[in-house]
Amino acid sequence: MRYLESVMGIPMSIDIRDPGDHGDAARDAFAVLAAADARFSTYLTTSEVSAVNRGEVTADRYSDELREVIEIGTQAADQSGGAFRIRMADGRLDLDGVVKGWAAARAVETLERAGVHNFCLNAGGDVAVVGSPEPPAPWNVGVRSPGDPAQMLAVLAVADAAVATSGAYERGQHIVDGRTGETARGLTSATVVAGDLTTADVLATAVFARGLDGPDWARAHGARGVLALTDDGTLVIVGDLTFACPPKLPL
Amino acid sequence: MQTQTMTVIATPRRVSARSVTAVMQRRRSRAVRVTLASGLLLVLWMWWASVPATFTSTPASVATTVGELSGMVGAYLVCAQVLLIARVPWFERAVGLDRLVSWHRSLGASVVFLVITHVMFIVIGGQLLDQNLPWTEFMLVLTRYPDMLAALIGTLAFLAVGLSSARWIRSKLPYEFWYWLHLTTYVAIFLTFFHQLSGGAHFVADPLNRILWIVLYLGTAAAVLTWRFVLPSIDGWRRRMRVVAVVQESPGMTSVWFSGKHVDELGVRAGNFLNFRFLTWGHLLTAHPYSVSRVPVDGQLRITVGALGDHSTMLRDLKPGTLVFAEGPFGHFTADHATRDRILLIAGGAGIGPIRALAEELTARGRQPVVLYRAHSVEHLALLAELQAMPELTVVPVIGRRSELGYDPLETVSMRNFIPDLHTWEAFICGPEGMAIRAEETLRALGMPRRFIHREELSLS
Amino acid sequence: MRRNRWRGTILFTVILVVMGTTIGLKLYGLGETVAPQAGAAASPSALPSAGSTATAPATPSATSAAPSTTKVVAGVVEQTPYGPVQVEVTFDGTKLVGVRELQSPSDDRRSVSINRQASPILAKEVLASQSAKVDTVSGATYTSEGYKQSVQSAIDQL
Secondary structure: OEEEEEEOOEEEEEEEOOOOOOHHHHHHHHHHHHHHHHHHOOOOOOOHHHHHHOOOOOHHHOOHHHHHHHHHHHHHHHHOOOOOOOEOOOOOEOOHHHHHHHHHHHHHHHHHHOOOOOEEEEEOOEEEEEOOOOOOOOEEEEEEOOOOOOOEEEEEEEOOEEEEEEEOOOOOOOOEOOOOOOEOOOEEEEEEEEOOHHHHHHHHHHHHHHHHHHHHHHHOOOOOEEEEEEOOOOEEEEEOOOEEEOOOOOO | OHHHHHHHHHOOOOOOOOOOOHHHHHHHHHHHHHHHHHHHHHHHHHHHHHOOHHHHOOHHHHHHHHHHHHHHHHHHHHHHHHHHOOOOHHHHHHOOHHHHHHHHHHHHHHHHHHHHHHHHHHHHHHHHHHOOOHHHHHHHHHHHOOOHHHHHHHHHHHHHHHHHOOHHHHOOOOHHHHHHHHHHHHHHHHHHHHHHHHHOOOOOOOHHHHHHHHHHHHHHHHHHHHHHHHHHHHHHHHOOEEEEEEEEEEOOEEEEEEEOOOHHHHOOOOOOEEEEEEOOOOOOOOOEEEEEOOOOEOOEEEEEEEOOOHHHHHHHOOOOOOEEEEEEEEOOOOHHHOOOOOEEEEEEHHHHHHHHHHHHHHHHOOOOOEEEEEEOOHHHOOOHHHHHOOOOOEEEEEEOOHHHHOOOOOOHHHHHHHOOOHHHOEEEEEOOHHHHHHHHHHHHHOOOOHHHEEEOOOOOO | OOOOOOHHHHHHHHHHHHHHHHHHHHHOOOOOOOOOOOOOOOOHHHOOOOOOOOOOOOOOOOHHHOOOOEEEEEOOOEEEOOEEEEEEEEEEOOEEEEEEEEEOOOHHHHHHHHHHHHHHHHHHHOOOOOOOOOOEEEOOOOOHHHHHHOHHHHHHHO
16 A cells, blocks of 8 residues: 655655555654654744744753754764754754654654554655565665656665665755865765665765765765765765666766 | 685785687687597598498498498597596697586587497398398397497497486486496497407408507597596695685575695686585585685685585585595686676676676776676675675676566666676676576677677586 | 587587588599499498408409599588588598588577577566566655656556
8 A cells, every 4th residue: 555645845655565454554654754844844934943043942942853853963964074064054953954864764663663564665755665565575766867757777676774865956956065065066866775764864965965985984884885876977886785677887 | 704804805816827818719729629620530531441442332331331430430529528528738728628518518419329320320231231120130230240248338338328418317317326327438438449440341451540540549548547537636635625614605605615735826716616526425426616706815715605406505514624625727717818898797696606706806907897796685695795895896786586576687678778888898607507698698689799708607517 | 619508419410411421422432433233242242241350441443443633522401490501522532631611500590599489488577668666766855846757756656
């Protein structure tokens, strides 16, 4: 059964392969995502982050969730040498690089606690898979080709892991390399496979921000594997990646 | 063991050996084929020169003479078959043991046919002459000619060996049975030799033919004794090794590490295989060909084998300290043959062993190969960490059976999507026969010239 | 030569043809002037009878009459499933001095016949689209426009 809902303005889907009706579990998972949106979205004036950015809330009054996300983001910023950052130049919080993955990871936990063992969650391009669509096969997670939305760069064979991709091709140059203050350069697309979506999402953003040395850096910081396409068309494969359909090697 | 492996990869020792270009190789291989063909022509000439002028006078004499030619050609081809796998250095260097075995097999059908034809035509010839029934004539031939009982036993042995080696029947027989039956060929050759000289119309009164024939047989016997038995025995003892460790790389793939004083002298290159004889119960008398999965270093050798039969599962239970004799190295599936810039290594199942060794040597030479590793599932992947640790190597594991994936990654369209300019690459393929053949057909279809496609033929049997 | 299942058969056909040509040529006495004699009774003692070691090799009474010229004869064309095989034999007088392949099955034909056999079987096993089926697509965060164009939306609507 596939469940679709639009959260954060983005279509999200949950594909559950366990027999039986798990509509409730799916609804709870979407609720988690919606709650995260309500709390962290910078587009909602009523969100906690917007309030913080207006100066209305002091650090000692942050909610536990906000503290947790800021903590994750700060650690990522440290480990990436500042390439990944959660504060913009003027000091305002920008948690977009963390929230989606963090929220999706919590949605995954919700599903698992509800007893769903074989599912695939796609939160606007961030993917988490548990179990198997048809045992013993792993889930086939396609990686979108940066140049063409109808084409795949490669199809990964993934089991019990999370896949997150970072790139400029959908929303433009919105990722900034915190070390230079300029838009990220070097990579056109970076896909990270990790144990959970929080890690995968953060690492994918950080890899993209860091550019050419991102993939190796990510491997040393918790990524199981990284698939990246550089600006000059080279394909980079680092770590433990298994494919259902190999990537097209550049000429 | 893992850490040790990592350290070793950083400083592989290169074995210096003569580097042979592909052109020289083809020329040498052709020289061998020309020699064998010349021998055949010589046999035809021997027959031609000693055929009586009146042989066309009766159908009986024609039949008999045809039968004799058939026998002569058959006997020559049997000697050729034996020589091909006698481990003669000239043949091995020019052609390579794996292909020599292949040629040996190809001759098999002809030999069986010729032996049957020989018997039939001799009997028919005699029958026409004596106006007997075929069975009566058969018995008559057996009793009238000298040394025929021995020849009969030898011929039956030949036919048994030939039939048991036919692909379909072979697959149903246990390896040892087939191997020992095959060995009776030597006895069969010996037994059938005498009736040729003592009863063959082309030999009894023609001294030149007799001499040539004796030279042929003696030469073959000498070659076999020297290079198949005496020399290997001496070398084998000197180069004996012991099992150091047995490592389970993945369910179904086992690595065995060996160590010996003279291992480094063997001149083993990445991609070579050796014939191993293990001194354990039940495996004493059979030789197993296995490829190395690492460039040998510091007197240590490693093989990585898939569980493909009772012998491969025996490896799992090997005890450290077991004595092992290894013959070789054999095979031309080596990095020396890589001439193009872009190299694709295709591995399937147990083929990952030699491919991993080749990857190591190629990257040590400054190349940047790509490894396409086909496996049924993640659990079936082996040696992946070692491959991923090699700098300048792109590893692409594609997992899942074709039926699960819904497509065949090794088929033409998929491979063209993977590497659009594949026709400018060079490829080394090692894996199960079906997969390897499909991969090769795809590469040919995509325009890769045959001389740049290297396939390892692992089985010696 | 790459290993292939039919090489043994082809080799044996070639040997058969070469032998057949040799015998055939001897039989029809090219370069010789011996005519087949009628009846076996003509000279029984001259026949290569079984068991007799006293068979004298053919005295060259017939062969000496032949002039020592070089003759080249093309053998019969054998049609095998893999193409035609034909051999050419050269004689100096009555001596066989050379054998040459005129036609042999080409590699291309073999692979064509293999492909024609293999294709129907493969087509059954493999889906029409030559790529892996995709369960979901990971990409940079979709805009709603981007989502509509993406493969993920196609998957979600299935």
